[in-house]
Amino acid sequence: MNYRHSFHAGNSADVVKHSLLIALMRALQQKPGALTLIDTHAGCGLYDLGGDEAQRTGESAQGVLRAFADQNPLLDAYRAAVQAVNVGTGPQLYPGSPRFLAQLLRPQDLLILNEKHPEDAYTLRGVMRATSAAVHERDAYELWLAMLPPRTARGVVVVDPPYEQLDERDRITATLAAAHRKWAHGVTVIWYPLKDRATHSRWKAQVRKLGIPKVLGVEHWLYDEDRPGIYNGAGLFIVNPPYAFTQALPPLLDALRAVLAPEGHRGELTTEWLSA
Template identity: 40%
Template sequence: MNYRHAYHAGNFADVIKHAVLAQAVTALTRKETPFFVLDTHAGCGAYRLSAEAAQKTGEFKTGIARVLERAGDAPPALAPYLAALAAANPGGGLDHYPGSPALVRGLMRPQDRLALAELHPEDVVALRRTFAGDRRVGIHHLDGYQTVKALLPPPERRGLVLIDPPFERTDEFERLLTALGRIHRRWPQAIVLVWYPIKAAEPVDAFLDAVAAAGGPETVAVELLLRPATDPFRLNGSGLLVVNPPWGLAPALAELLPWLAGVLAPDQGSFRVRPLIAEAAGRV
């Protein structure tokens, strides 16, 4: 319960996570039928970068601030993410940062739904304030992993689950594996995005090996490294597991990853897309 994303909003990990999330939600809007999104660890939903928490760490300065400085030569695949940032700051500049909930809501249509789970009591209050009056958005004061059982499958056939845990617990990778298995059984056609930190390489490799061994739909791991993954006490990179990657994501990643690595970590930055499970028939 100590983790507060307000201190880390707009950092390099948010940039890659939200750029891919924007691509995935945009892909869902290509069909007229409604979709459902579940965000299991929603945080506050939206953030002020001028607030004390963000200013205390200044992490956004080496994340989204660098991206906006180079926005003029950004690849087309970054456009949905940049559009969300512009919508959050209609007067220009960079003060409001849309977390995953605000980003998704900005891309949704009237027929789509969003469920947000958050355990921290203060952050739940912030979520309810941010999304008050929007009937498309449901707020749940729950451990996010419980919502995988409680809210899935939804009536909508199409949609996405975002799991973005704080990694305060030593068994977080094990909890993720359990959640992934449950989602696959309950809603096998869902796009699933799972964020994970990269410190030392060994725990991440063990997690990804376990995902591959479990089988299931097409799955890839998207990773952006600021530096080699050799220090277990430092956040060296950010990963995103993508289950059922939507059509068009592969070419978008081919644009996004080299550009982001060059902007966010010009000296030691690297990236890779790691195929874990081969493509299955059909796409969402």
């Protein structure tokens, strides 16, 4: 599955991913110690929802536009972060994870971004010019390991690949295992699209076999039954999520599920601890 950010900006997966990133960062920032934030597949950083690529899929209508039409206060932080890069009442631009993370930085925090595609990396540098972020143009998996352990005691690695390569999941699993050996207490967030339950179940089994003590799986299935061969939703593996985050998660997930459920479907947004 090829999942380039620009074609899917502001879709349901982005709403869930970025809402959870905000909640995760707020939980971690309850402690004053500095954080290093590393985004391994940063993309362009900012996307035009009226552009050709976003318009070709039209997925923002079922994602960020639904979130903006909703009144649930649990989504206020997400809406405010999107609104911060826009002028007017509705979102015309959509911030990628780098811009969400940049908004959440405290003076003591560090932000490290990586984007391998040269054109996207060039755009990313322009988008992030007014921030303190460092931008790299390297292989994502090489950078992931090279940056660990970070200079600060605590941090978060965000892994959000386009899944262009058939071995993407295998590379993530292998790199996660190596990363955990270097930085066992670090927080890692791995995003993935969901196509069918059987494929995803096999990957979950591989992650379980790594023996990492605390891995939380969050799965968002859009439809009440699988639709073979198409995009069915997305999820996150979150390694070492803080207690404050997991305790606040159930009402947020319920709010997101209700807002994003396609017409005629209830949808599922569930969590599961992946213990060996």
